[in-house]
Amino acid sequence: MHRDRYRFSNHVTGAVAVAVVCGTALALTAVPASAQGSFVPPSLERAVLAANDGWASANGGTTGGSAADRSHVHTVTTWAELRTALAAAAATSPAPSIIRVKGTLDALSDGAGNELACTDYAAEGYSFDKYLADYDPAVWGYENEVSGEQEDLRAASAKRQAAQITAFVPSNTTIVGVGRSARILGGSLQVKNVDNVIVRNLTFEDAFDCFPQWDPTDGVGGAWNSEYDNMVVYGSTHVWVDHNTFTDGRRPDSEQPLHFGQLYQQHDGELDIVRGADLVTASWNVFADHDKTLMIGNSDSAGASDRGKLNVTLHHNQFKNIIERAPRVRFGKVDTYNNHYVVPKAGFAYSLGIGIESQLVAEKNAFTVPTGVSAAAILKKWKDAPVTTAGNYVNGKYVDLLAVHNAEIPEETLRPDAGWTPALRTKVNDPRSVPYLVTALAGAGKVC
Numbered sequence: 122m123h124r125d126r127y128r129f130s131n132h133v134t135g136a137v138a139v140a141v142v143c144g145t146a147l148a149l150t151a152v153p154a155s156a157q158g159s160f161v162p163p164s165l166e167r168a169v170l171a172a173n174d175g176w177a178s179a180n181g182g183t184t185g186g187s188a189a190d191r192s193h194v195h196t197v198t199t200w201a202e203l204r205t206a207l208a209a210a211a212a213t214s215p216a217p218s219i220i221r222v223k224g225t226l227d228a229l230s231d232g233a234g235n236e237l238a239c240t241d242y243a244a245e246g247y248s249f250d251k252y253l254a255d256y257d258p259a260v261w262g263y264e265n266e267v268s269g270e271q272e273d274l275r276a277a278s279a280k281r282q283a284a285q286i287t288a289f290v291p292s293n294t295t296i297v298g299v300g301r302s303a304r305i306l307g308g309s310l311q312v313k314n315v316d317n318v319i320v321r322n323l324t325f326e327d328a329f330d331c332f333p334q335w336d337p338t339d340g341v342g343g344a345w346n347s348e349y350d351n352m353v354v355y356g357s358t359h360v361w362v363d364h365n366t367f368t369d370g371r372r373p374d375s376e377q378p379l380h381f382g383q384l385y386q387q388h389d390g391e392l393d394i395v396r397g398a399d400l401v402t403a404s405w406n407v408f409a410d411h412d413k414t415l416m417i418g419n420s421d422s423a424g425a426s427d428r429g430k431l432n433v434t435l436h437h438n439q440f441k442n443i444i445e446r447a448p449r450v451r452f453g454k455v456d457t458y459n460n461h462y463v464v465p466k467a468g469f470a471y472s473l474g475i476g477i478e479s480q481l482v483a484e485k486n487a488f489t490v491p492t493g494v495s496a497a498a499i500l501k502k503w504k505d506a507p508v509t510t511a512g513n514y515v516n517g518k519y520v521d522l523l524a525v526h527n528a529e530i531p532e533e534t535l536r537p538d539a540g541w542t543p544a545l546r547t548k549v550n551d552p553r554s555v556p557y558l559v560t561a562l563a564g565a566g567k568v569c
Contacts, residue, residue: 165297165321165322165568166186166187166194166219166221166295166297167187167219168187168319168321169182169183169184169185169187169319170182170183170184170319170361170402171547173544173545173546173547174361174402174404174434174545174546174547175401175402175404175433175434175436175456175545175546176399176400176401176402176432176433176434176454176456176545177359177360177361177400177401177402177434178402178545179400179432179545180359180400181359182359183317183318183319183359183360183361183400183402184217184293184317184319185217185219185293185294185295185317185318185319185361186210186217186218186219186220186293186294186295186319187217187219187295187319188217189216189217189218189219189295190216193210193213193216193217193218193219194218194219194221195209195210195218195219195220195221196220196221196223196299197220197221197222197223197226198223198224198226199226199227199230199232199234200226200227200228200230200288200305200308201230201231201232201234202226203220203222203226203288203305204288206218206220207220207288207289207290207291207294210291210294211289211291214291214292214293215292215293216293217293217294217295218291218293218294218295219294219295219297220294220295220296220297221297221298221299222296222297222298222299222303222305222323223299223300223303224302224303224304225302225303225304225305225306226304226305226306226308227306227307228285228286228288228305228306228307228308228309228328229285229286229306229307237285239282239331239332242278242279242281242282242285242331242332243274243278243281243331243332244274244277244278244281245274246270246274247271247274247275247277247278247332248271251271252271252272252275252335253380253381255267255269255270255271256271256272256335256337257381258337258343258381261337262337263337263338263342263343264337264338265337265338266336266337266338267334267335267336267337272334275332275334276332276334278331278332279330279331279332279334279348282330282331282332283348283349286307286308286309286328286349287308287309287311287349288308288309288310288311289311289313290310290311290312290313290315290318290320291315292315292316292317292318293316293317293318294315294317294318294319295318295319295320295321296310296318296319296320296321296323297319297320297321297322297323298321298322298323298324298565298566299322300566301565301566302324302566303322303323303324303565304323304324304325304326304565305323305324305325305326305351306326306327306370307326307327307328307329308325308328308351309328309349309350309351309352309353310325310351310352310353311352311353311355312352312353312354312355312357312360313353313355313356313357314355314356314357315357316357316358316359317358317359317360318357318359318360318361319360319361319363320352320360320361320362320363320365321361321362321363321364321365321568322363322364322365322565322566322568323365323366323565324365324366324367324368324565324566325351325352325365325366325367325368325391326351326368326369326370326371327368327369327370327371327372327388328349328350328351328388328389329347329349329372329387329388330347330348330349330387330388330389331387333345333346333347333385333386333387334346334347335380335381337381342381342382342383343381343383344383344386345380345383345384345385345386346386347386347387347388347389348389349388349389350389350390350391350392350393351367351390351391351392352365352367352391352392352393353390353392353393353394353395354392354393354394354395354398354401355395355396355398356395356396356397356398357398357399358398358399358400359400360398360400360401360402361401361402361404362392362401362402362403362404362406363402363403363404363405363406363568364404364405364406364563364564364565364567364568365406365407365564365565366406366407366409366564366565366566367391367392367406367407367408367409367411367414368391368407368408368409368410368411369388369409369410369411370410372387372388373410374386374387374388374411374412386412388411388412388413389413390413390414390415390416390446391408391411391414391415392406392408392414392415393415393416393417393419394415394416394417394418394431394433395416395417395418395419396419396423396426396427397423397426397427397430397431398430398431399430399431399432400432401432401433401434402433402434402436403415403433403434403435403436403438404434404435404436404437404438405436405437405438405559405562405563405564405567405568406438406439406563406564407438407439407441407563407564407565408438408439408440408441408443408447409439409441409442409443410441410442410443411442411443411444412443412444412445413444413445413446414440414443414444414445414446414447414448415435415446415447415448415449416446416448416449417431417433417448417449417450417451417453417455418431418450418451418452418453418476418479419451420451421451421476421477421504423451423452424452424477424478427451427452427453428452428478429452430452430453431450431451431452431453431454431455432453432454432455433448433453433455433456434455434456434457434543434545434546435448435455435456435457435458435460436456436457436458436459436460436546437459437460437550437555437558437559437562437563438460438461438559438563439460439461439463439559439560439563439564440460440461440462440463440472441463442463442465443462443464443465443472444465444468444469444470445469445470445471445472445474445501446474447462447472447473448473448474449474449476449501449503450473450474450475450476450479450481451476451477451478451479452476452477452478452479453479453480454480454482454539454541455479455480455481455482456482456484456543456545456546457473457481457482457483457484457486458482458483458484458485458486458543458546458549459485459486459549459550459552459555459558459559460486460487460555460559461486461487461488461489461555461556461559461560461563462486462487462488462489462499463489464488464489464490464491464494464499465491466491466493466494469494469498470498470501471498471499471500471501472488472499472500472501473499473500473501473508474501474503475500475501475502475503475504475506475508475535476503476504476506477503477504477506478504478506479504479506479508480506480507480508480539480540480541481506481508481509481539482508482509482539482541482542482543483508483509483510483511483513483522484509484510484511484512484513484543484549485511485512485513485549485550485551485552485555486513486514486552486555487513487514487515487552487553487555487556487559488513488514488515488516488520489515489516489556490515490516495525495529496515496520496522496525496526497525497526497528497529497530498526498530499515499522499526500522500523500526500535501533502530502533502534502535505536506535506536507535507536507537507538507539507540508523508535508536508537508539509537509538509539510522510523510537512552513552514552514553514555517553523535523537
């Protein structure tokens, strides 16, 4: 392999060459120099999270379905088969299960594989044209949330869609893509109120809402609000999300129309971690071409359930052309290191959102920022909370993100020192090498 294939700098040494050949982050952290030539990674579906690899390694670690016997290993090629396999795993829980995904699983298809459209879920009497006419601000105004027949029918239609495109993951389960092209299209993977889950090597594309709700009271001019994250971790513990790609893909927001002067938003989050979820590690993923990307903690009023939880590690992820929430944090101790942020040329809001009682540590990340976007915008203050920023680089140069933010946006002055020091880390790379490492190794299809 030519040493300049990925333009690695002198800061990338040791096991990195093995990682490029193998395509796995495991080699970066687990291979002594003396053993690199003979290293063979474990079977992908049998892999467990390494010791000290982020919050998901705490309190017993995360093993998913790695110990599953043959009767609990399922290979699925359709969305219907995936949901059947998940139901079978749930029925035999707590026995561990492995689900291997091959090819594209289209959530908008029936059990026979026939393609479904949004109109297939519409409740009788629902009309989008009638919805627009009834709730046009010129008629309805902006003071009250929408209600009435068409809103009730929209909600009923949305309920039908949810029954089709959501899939629930039980405890002690590994879901893994086979090969380089495993994909979940239009579906929403729900990791809800369970423990010990691993999701790896999958592309999650275009979990979209056929029936967004108009809320005239949301913001100055109202907003369209949608459901369905590509993946949500809800009230769950010990979750490892690794080497996946999250994208709007075939249906980017930029191609959606405006209604009532606002973007007709059909996407929610790419990955959300909410409702008392805890001990999560998200590593070597690609989050691409999205608006509200990754939310940790969904409400300022959820302190009773979220306080002391929402402890999450994000490392070696790529956030490419992301408008905001990479992540936005409430309550949790969140460790964000060695990620690469490729900031879009237009529409950028912020990368790191500091919310109520959050304790975000952002260290040794790399930011690629276009001309005209200030590094001050990388941080966003939602509520007063301390934040630690150290060793971060913007366009290849060290920048004190906190100092720049406070100097240029004094009305959003942030306090230093998140009040804790992350200990659950494996290898921490020089941030100058992070863009090359993450480009080469992050995302689906790049892990053995």
